[in-house]
Every structure is written in C-alpha cells, then in structure tokens.
Amino acid sequence: MKRRIHLTSAIVLLTAVIAGCSDSGSSGKNAGAAGAERPPSPVSVVAMKKAEHPLTSLLPGRADAFQTADIRPRVSGVIKQIAFKEGSEVNEGDLLYKIEDDTYRAEVAQAQASLAKAEASVPTAQSNLARYERLVNSGATQIEYENAKVTLLQAQADVAQAKAALNAAEINLALTDIKAPFEGVTSVSTFSIGNVVTANQTDKLTTLRRLDPIYIDLTESSANLLRLREAITAGRVNQPGGQIADIRLTMEDGTQYPIIGKLDMSEMAVSETTGTFSIRAVFDNPDNLILPGMYVRASVTVGKENGYLIPQRAATRNARGELTAKFVNAQNVVETRVFEQSSVSGNNWLVADGIGDGDKLIVDGFQWIGDGATVAPVEATVDENGFVVEAPKAPEAAPAAKP
Template sequence: MSRRFLLPSLLLLVTATLAGCNDSGDQKAGAGAGAERPPSPVSVVIMKKAEQPLTTVLPGRADAFQTAAIRPRVSGVIKEIAFREGSEVKQGDLLYKIEDDTYRAEVAQAKASLAKAEASVPSAEANLARYERLVGSGATQIEFENAKVTLLQAQADVAQAKAALNAAEINLDLTEIEAPFEGVTSASAFSIGNVVTANQAETLMTLRRLDPIYIELTESSANLLRLREAIEAGRVSQEGGTIADIRLTLEDGTQYPLVGKLDMSEMAVSETTGTFSIRALFDNPDNLILPGMYVRATVVVGKEGGYLIPQRAATRNARGEVTAKFVNAQNIVETRTFAHSQVSGNNWLVSEGINDGDKLIVDGFQWIGDGAPVQPVEATVDEQGLVIEKSPAPAGAPAAKP
C-alpha cells in the first residue's frame, strides 16, 4: 500500500513544479515585452532666418609693403657697414660708407673751377660797358657785339662750373648709402674692403618694410561672375559696394588677430590660370607675417538672407549636395538635402528647405538613422560649430506636440 501511495504523490509534485516554472517564465517575458527603450537624446539648434555674411576662402601669399634692392650709385671701396644684418632701421639711417677721398678731391677741384669762372665775369661786364659807350664814336658795332658774346660765355662758364660742383657734391654724398624707408635689412652680400661699382647688377642688400604687409590673393573669374549675378539679382548685398573685411588663417592653422582691408583688385583675368588678383593690406606690428608665407584668407564678399548649418553638422552626398538631419514635430529623425548652399564662415548658408523653428541635429547625428525617435536637447554652438552649451529639458516634461 505504501508504494502505491508514493508513486501518485511524486507525479503530482513534479507536475506542480513544472507549472510554477512556466508561470514564472511567462511573467518575466511579459514584463520584458511591456518595457520600451527611451528615445536617445540629441543636441539640436533652433533654426532662424537672418541676414548672414557671405564668405569665400582664398589662397594667398604675403608680400612686403615696400622692397628696395640697395645698390651703390658711385664706385669705390666699402669702408664701413653701419647696420646689423636682419635688424630694423629707420629712414635715413646709414647702411654703407664708401671711401670718399677721391670724391672730396673732385669737390675741391670743382670749387676752384667755379672761382676761376666767376673771376672772368667782372672784366667781361666792364669791357661790354666800355664798348657800349664808344659805339659810334671810335668803336664799331662788331666790337660791341663781341664784348657782349664774351660776357655771355663767361656767365655760361660760371653756370657750368656750378653744375660740376653740384655733381661732385652729389657724388660725395652718395658715398654714404642710407635707408630709403623704415624696414628690416637682409644679409649683406659685400664686406668691408670689397670694391663696388656704380649701378652694378648685384645688390648690396635688400630692405623690406613689413608693417603693414600685403597679402596677394587669387580668385577664379567664374566665382566673380556668380557674385556679380547674385548682387544684381538682389540676393547678395554689399556695404558700400566693397568687401567688408578679410581675416587670415596662418600656415599652422592659427587665426591672425587683426582684420585686413581691400587695397587693390586687378581689373584683368590671367590668360593662363583664369584667375584675377586681389591685394589686401594688414597691419603687422610684431612682424608675425613674413614675405613668402602662404595663408588662407576668409573674405566677406557680402550678405545674404538664409539659415546657417554648421559644417560639422552636415555631410555631402554623391552629387556633392549638402545634407543634414533634423528632428520633426513628432521627434522623429529625417534627412534633408540642399541643392544650393553658400559658405558663411564655418557654416553652410541655405535659403530653401528650412523654416523658422526647425530643429537641426548638431551632435550625435552620425549614429542615428532616419525614422528613429529622439529626445531633442536645445544647444548652442561656437564659431567652429562645436557644441558649447546644452539646455536639457526638465524631467517629466511633455513631449513636443505635432
């Protein structure tokens, strides 16, 4: 009897245990199916249409404001080099001194010739006056005319002697070679004791003025035509009809702190490159920019109304069109494509396909696909398009209404 009772009891116990396990598993599965993953937070910028600067980035190269190749204008032996190579000099500072003994002798000789010429003038004047009184009473007209010619020749000799003295004094002064303007000296190609000749082909040194400094820029003629067409159509405005300002990025990527201005625009297009030249002028008090340096210039060519999309928040498709991701009214991600875009600093400037209040995703858009639900978090960006401030929505805040 005990065995018959034990077997049905064990069967009932196993059945109850299996039923309990099935109930527990069904409860866990139900709990997992009922829980939903919260939308991912994304940083967004609220779009607002405004008039924005229209910029273009141009390659450029620095050039000295003034350059002088220093050459001797008289021949002789270099007696003194009065400057330190690579240093700054003022206008009128002595650079080179050439031996002047022979030039001093020439000045003395010219002074003596002048004195001799001046000594003959009084006698010629007296002789002319005497013949003038005696004309018709003992002196002929021919003698009077000859006396007049003699005086004129004496006066001409004085003028010639004065000119020779002036030339000799100029040559003496030219033995001192002075700086024609304020600038920075180069290395000297000649040393003390070297013989130089007047107006020789080889320069003694080069003097450059670096403050201010020129930046030579090049722009394609096609861009120039497009800009003019946009101005005539009224899409782009220019204050005073000129470029507003010019900013530089140096070779190491740093921003030059000073703003330049347009100095000259070439009114001809290169036949070989199809570009035209623009010359900008920058203050260079610390000589940070040196001639020959390559730079990139951001030129503000006008203003145009539209919306700014940071370049860090956009990509380009296979056709080269700008694409960006937005959050719609249902907090769903969508991608928009813009066929036309302009450059405005570190942003793309678009005028179509966006409305005021639209939410542009500026952070985390690389990992979110279209149709994904998200939680927008309003943010601000700096000039480089980096997120610098976020304003998270308070806990329990209602979702945006469509």
C-alpha cells in the same frame, strides 16, 4: 453511464489546461518582444531661424612686404664701413654703407676751382661790353660791340657749366653714403668691408623690407566672383558701399591674427591659366608677427545675406558635392535635406532655401542614425565658433517631501 460522463469531463478539462498554457506562452513571448524594443535615440537639435548673416569667403594667401628695395651702389669705390647690423630695423635716412670718398672730395674741390675761375672772367667781360656800348657810335665798330656781347655770354655759360659740374661732384660725394630709403628690416649683407663695388652693379649689397604694414596677396576664383555679382544684382546679398568689408587672418599654426585688415586693391584681370584673380589686403603688423612669404588663410566678408546657418559639424557632402544635413520632422522622424546652393558664413554654411523657421537641425548624434529613424530631440546650442555643442543641463530633481 457515469463513467463516460467523467471521461468526457476530463478530456474537456485537459484541453482547457493545454489551451491556457499555450496562451500563457504566447503572451510571454509578446511581452518579451515588447520589452526588447529599443527606445528612441536622443539627438541634439537646434531650432532654425532666418536672419541676416555675414557672407564670407575663405581664401589662401601669401604675405608680402609693404615695401622692398634691393640696395645697390650708385658710385664706384671700396666699401669703407658697414653701419648696420644685419637683420636689424633701420629708419629712413640711416647710414647703411660708406664708400671711400677721397677721390670724390678731390673732384668736388676741382669743380669748385673751375667755378671760381669761370666766375672771375665774368666781370671783365661785362666791363668790356659796357665800354664798347658807349663807344659804338664814336670810334668802336658794331662788330667789336657784338664780339664783346658774345664774350660775356660765353663767360656766363662757363659759370653755369662749372656750377653743374660742381653739383654733380657734390652729388657723387653724397652718394658715397648709402642710406636707407625708408624704414624697414635689413637682410644679410652680401659684401664686406674692403670689397670693390661699381655703380649700378647687378649684385645687391642687401635688401631692405618694410614689414609694418604688410601686404597679403589673396587668390579668388573668377566663378565665385560671378556668383557674388549675380547674388548682389538679384538682391540676395547686401554689400554696403559696394566694397569688401573686414578681412581676418588665420596663421599657419591655426591661431587667429588679432588685427583686422582692409582691402587695398583687386586685380582687374583673370589669370588665363588658373581662372583666378588677385586681391591684395593690407594689415598693420606692429610686432612683425607676419613675415614675407608666410602662408595664411583669410576670411573675407563680402556682404550680408538672409538665410539659415548650418554649422559645419552638422553638414556633409553627398556624391555630387551637394550640401546635406539631417533634420527632425514633427513626428520626431529623421530626414535628410539636400541644398543645391550654399555659401560660407564664418564657421557655418549659409543656405537660403529648403528650411523654415522652427525646423530642427540635428547637430550631434546624427552619425549613428538613418532616415526614417524615430529619435528623441534634445534642445541644444552651438557656440559662436560653430564647433562645440552645448546641451542645456537637466534641472536638478527636487527633494522628496517628508511625510
């Protein structure tokens, strides 16, 4: 009887030991699984705030000279002198070319002689007319009086004709000096000293360009123009004075042109082939940094609109071309928002709907996380260019208190 009791006790004890080992192993596995879970990924976020921001358009453009003139001779002759250095700046009225003027000086002298001859006949005709006027009723006939009057008129007409011929000869003589019509920069001379040129020839002697100020010809889509007008009409965009404001340039090498330009004119017609219209801006160009033909990109401020700024680095486009960005909700879970309408404001996208004040936009770290992921948001700031994210530095730990 005692033996059976001892055997039963041993079986119960063994069962308890096995159960204990099983529970211990299960607890160990659960602890290991819990220890393997990854902590939420840190992401940099920016709190959204609605405000009025400039509305800009990024437009391609080409530089064009403010004034351009192809220099051609207006009289014929042989080039005697080239008075400018090719590619140099000249002032208005500076001599560019000198044409042999001996023939034109002779024509002036001949015209002067003809004028003197014509003027010499006027006093005689005046005396005859006065004499016939006194004698018209005492011996001179009316016909003789009328003939004397005609003779005087012819003499005066000859003087006027001689003066006109002299004026033309003097003009042709002056045109042997080919001068700059305005200040600018010359191009290569296509003719040399000794070459014969003709009046109003097809071939130009050189080209003169005025580079300060300088024009920038921009191209804008007519669809964007219609959207802008609709937004202005709806009151979403404020355009002070109804005019385009500042225009800023980015050069071919990516540098910013330091001078702000202004609108000069806009074409009141749309191209039938490209669906675009032209805008011309004018910029001061004192150092000739911009040269005709250069490609530039212009940021045109067309007005102001209330909305939220999304840095370009924090946004992407979906398959339909719509703007998307990732946000962190109140539960620190990632969600993607789609914006059907967006505009450009500097280096940012400007949206008016789909965001509320205080919403947290992910600006860094969103490339490796998907929707539904739990994250650890870290407050950050974006610089004025919209490119660099500057996370605030963690405060230094206070030194431990001494016992």
